[in-house]
Amino acid sequence: MRTTSATSPSRSSALLQLLSVLALLLGSGCDDDLPEATLIERMRVLGSRFEVVGDETRASPKPGERLHVSLATVFDTTAKNIEGVSSMVIQCTAPDQYTGGVPICQEFLDAARLSATAEVDPQLEDDVTQLLDEGFVLSCGDLGDELFEFEGVSLRCLEGAPETTIGIPGGFRANEALLLGVVCERGKAVLDPTLPTLMGCDDENTEGIHFSALIPVQHDPSVENQNPPLDALTLNIDGGQWERFERDEFPPEGDCSSSAPKSGYGLDLRPADPGDHAIRISLRDDVREALEEGRENMEVVIHATAGDMERRFTLFQDADLDDPDPEVDDGDPDTIDKLIEWEPPSPALLNALEVAKTGMLVRFFVTLRDGRGGFDMASYALCVY
Numbered sequence: 001m002r003t004t005s006a007t008s009p010s011r012s013s014a015l016l017q018l019l020s021v022l023a024l025l026l027g028s029g030c031d032d033d034l035p036e037a038t039l040i041e042r043m044r045v046l047g048s049r050f051e052v053v054g055d056e057t058r059a060s061p062k063p064g065e066r067l068h069v070s071l072a073t074v075f076d077t078t079a080k081n082i083e084g085v086s087s088m089v090i091q092c093t094a095p096d097q098y099t100g101g102v103p104i105c106q107e108f109l110d111a112a113r114l115s116a117t118a119e120v121d122p123q124l125e126d127d128v129t130q131l132l133d134e135g136f137v138l139s140c141g142d143l144g145d146e147l148f149e150f151e152g153v154s155l156r157c158l159e160g161a162p163e164t165t166i167g168i169p170g171g172f173r174a175n176e177a178l179l180l181g182v183v184c185e186r187g188k189a190v191l192d193p194t195l196p197t198l199m200g201c202d203d204e205n206t207e208g209i210h211f212s213a214l215i216p217v218q219h220d221p222s223v224e225n226q227n228p229p230l231d232a233l234t235l236n237i238d239g240g241q242w243e244r245f246e247r248d249e250f251p252p253e254g255d256c257s258s259s260a261p262k263s264g265y266g267l268d269l270r271p272a273d274p275g276d277h278a279i280r281i282s283l284r285d286d287v288r289e290a291l292e293e294g295r296e297n298m299e300v301v302i303h304a305t306a307g308d309m310e311r312r313f314t315l316f317q318d319a320d321l322d323d324p325d326p327e328v329d330d331g332d333p334d335t336i337d338k339l340i341e342w343e344p345p346s347p348a349l350l351n352a353l354e355v356a357k358t359g360m361l362v363r364f365f366v367t368l369r370d371g372r373g374g375f376d377m378a379s380y381a382l383c384v385y
Contacts, residue, residue: 256359256383
């Protein structure tokens, strides 16, 4: 990856000044597009996974370490894929104080505070005006694989899978680093001061998914955090174990009959009849790391390409061990068990889509996160008749 600056120190400062003002205006009214609903109706980014290079199970980098970052991106249909996706990512320092909404780079806050309390350099004002007059836009179509740096902030473009490796500076003193960005299903990602969200997509027919990710930086061994292992999570549906279906190749979404055993897809897709289906989520308790105030909470979210999930998320916490639900608990003292119901598409809808006989493929994306930067995701599938 090539590295470039904003052409000159003067224009670099002007760009920082311009972005700081825009970011402050945007921060009071915007939120990112990470999902709150469980239905996958379009491309979605379900979370961010951090892996320290050389110690991939650890999610908390130390100053001077490199970190692999990947965005869990999923689609509503198997006809779509990651190949044409374009992403833009800004890396900076997380704000010293953060009360919710979209976090703003500390570098932007410092620049805005300085301009409000000090006499602004006339040349800087002229440079900001010139950027606006020129219709200044940074496009991933032009940047390619360059790493664009200005005043301690870096910007990079990604093509295809939204994943990259970043560095945490050796002298980094803040508790968290920050990633801000946009993921475009089609077209190219752009940074455009005229856009109401600052970053977007140059294809008017595609919707950009905006995201933000706070990266806890490990200054002390006591805050080390591991990614939760997927093998600690077990799902059962209608009383039988539900195996993961992590495949790049699926049967046609409107013809699950090709998913029979030995059909070439390798796994038999479990059929699902009309009516609610009970899903038992079992989590091995030893994966919840110890903190000063107890054990960390774990959150499981089940997203689906069709049907209705009973609730948005399921929380696993210390209180569950003290008061287990006797109707759900499987008797294993080493696991916490929770129940959630999923209602598949109705027979009327299946008939309307003409898939009642051949079956409809429904894909599920199950995310596991600890709220401290640890994250992972697994895929499942069912055939609904």
